[in-house]
Amino acid sequence: xxxxxxxxxxxxxxxxxxxxxxxxxxxLLGLVAALVTxxxxxxxxxxxRVQGTRTLPARAEWLATAAAPDAVRPLVxxxxxxxxxxxxxxFGVLIGAAVRAVxxxxxxxxxxxxxxxxxxxxxxxxxxxxxLCSCCVAPIFAAVHERTKRAGPAGALxxxxxxxxxxxxxxxxxxxxxxxALTRVVMAVVLVFGVSALAARHVPRxxxxxxxxxxxxxxxxxxxxxxxxxxxREAGRxxxxxxxxxxxxxxxxxxLLDLLxxxxxxxxxxxxxxxxxxxxxxxxLALPTFAEIPLALGLLAAGAPPGAAVALMIAGPAINLPSxxxxxxxxxxxxxxxxxxxxxxxxxxxxLIV
Numbered sequence: 001x002x003x004x005x006x007x008x009x010x011x012x013x014x015x016x017x018x019x020x021x022x023x024x025x026x027x028l029l030g031l032v033a034a035l036v037t038x039x040x041x042x043x044x045x046x047x048x049r050v051q052g053t054r055t056l057p058a059r060a061e062w063l064a065t066a067a068a069p070d071a072v073r074p075l076v077x078x079x080x081x082x083x084x085x086x087x088x089x090x091f092g093v094l095i096g097a098a099v100r101a102v103x104x105x106x107x108x109x110x111x112x113x114x115x116x117x118x119x120x121x122x123x124x125x126x127x128x129x130x131x132l133c134s135c136c137v138a139p140i141f142a143a144v145h146e147r148t149k150r151a152g153p154a155g156a157l158x159x160x161x162x163x164x165x166x167x168x169x170x171x172x173x174x175x176x177x178x179x180x181a182l183t184r185v186v187m188a189v190v191l192v193f194g195v196s197a198l199a200a201r202h203v204p205r206x207x208x209x210x211x212x213x214x215x216x217x218x219x220x221x222x223x224x225x226x227x228x229x230x231x232x233r234e235a236g237r238x239x240x241x242x243x244x245x246x247x248x249x250x251x252x253x254x255x256l257l258d259l260l261x262x263x264x265x266x267x268x269x270x271x272x273x274x275x276x277x278x279x280x281x282x283x284x285l286a287l288p289t290f291a292e293i294p295l296a297l298g299l300l301a302a303g304a305p306p307g308a309a310v311a312l313m314i315a316g317p318a319i320n321l322p323s324x325x326x327x328x329x330x331x332x333x334x335x336x337x338x339x340x341x342x343x344x345x346x347x348x349x350x351x352l353i354v
Contacts (some may be wrong), residue, residue: 024102249322
């Protein structure tokens with residue numbers, strides 16, 4: 001049984017202290033509702049456009065990458081990426097701050113307590129509706145792990161947000177062969193519920209199984225004002241601890257893209273080698289939501305085998321260098337490496353199945 005300290009049951013909180021929890025619930029639910037509305041609106045517009053054109057072109061660049069000198073091209077590419085994802089990244093930080101600041105331990109215990117299989121399932125189901133790219137959901141991973149000390153469900157949530165994005169999966173079925181789309185779905189499920197659980201074995205479990213209290217429980221506030229203040233403090237702290245890693249990871253990912261031989265894929269004589277190379281390139285690559293789809297279409301147009309496109313659609317959204325750096329700092333480098341290795345192997349396996 002999971003212990004939750006003096007707040008094992010929210011009903012035990014005196015009536016005079018219940019208003020902070022109401023304020024906290026409104027903050028969290030309001031942020032999640034705003035994120036889902038933002039994501040669903042954009043996704044429905046993209047799906048409608050694809051239904052009319054039967055293709056999905058790459059996003060227009062804010063700054064022209066091709067015109068930039070070689071020395072600054074990685075920086076320009078990173079700026080273009082951040083210009084696309086910054087609203088979703090802001091949502092990730094704010095939702096993570098709400099989880100850290102205003103969600104009672106009893107609520108966390110009800111959702112993510114209990115058996116490993118149940119907590120993995122709940123973590124994945126919580127992540128999928130968020131529809132965030134890997135780096136944007138990284139602050140939420142950090143917050144959930146800090147509160148639960150459970151790397152498995154936190155990892156399932158992080159992997160599910162991009163990998164089980166319902167709109168991305170719908171677009172995959174619309175634009176690719178059914179076999180390719182089904183393989184992406186199957187390997188996404190393996191990643192979310194299997195790889196996350198296996199990778200969590202590289203994180204030592206604390207002797208104390210109690211979930212970490214939020215500031216409202218520790219400080220004993222008197223009203224919604226304290227809840228808002230705690231939320232603001234945690235938002236600042238989470239931004240300071242995650243955003244430098246994410247921005248630095250985006251830039252480093254852009255540098256690596258110029259070093260990897262991605263432009264020579266058509267010269268690879270063997271299908272297996274092509275799939276492996278694409279999977280290797282896709283793991284550290286920072287991609288915004290849906291960006292893997294035009295890239296996969298481009299691979300097919302360039303003559304790459306279908307397995308290479310599937311490998312890109314599995315590994316590309318699931319994980320990237322910014323999120324791996326955040327995981328390494330939040331848990332352990334071995335955990336981060338295990339997630340990267342799992343994404344790579346899942347991508348290779350999916351590509352070879354096709």
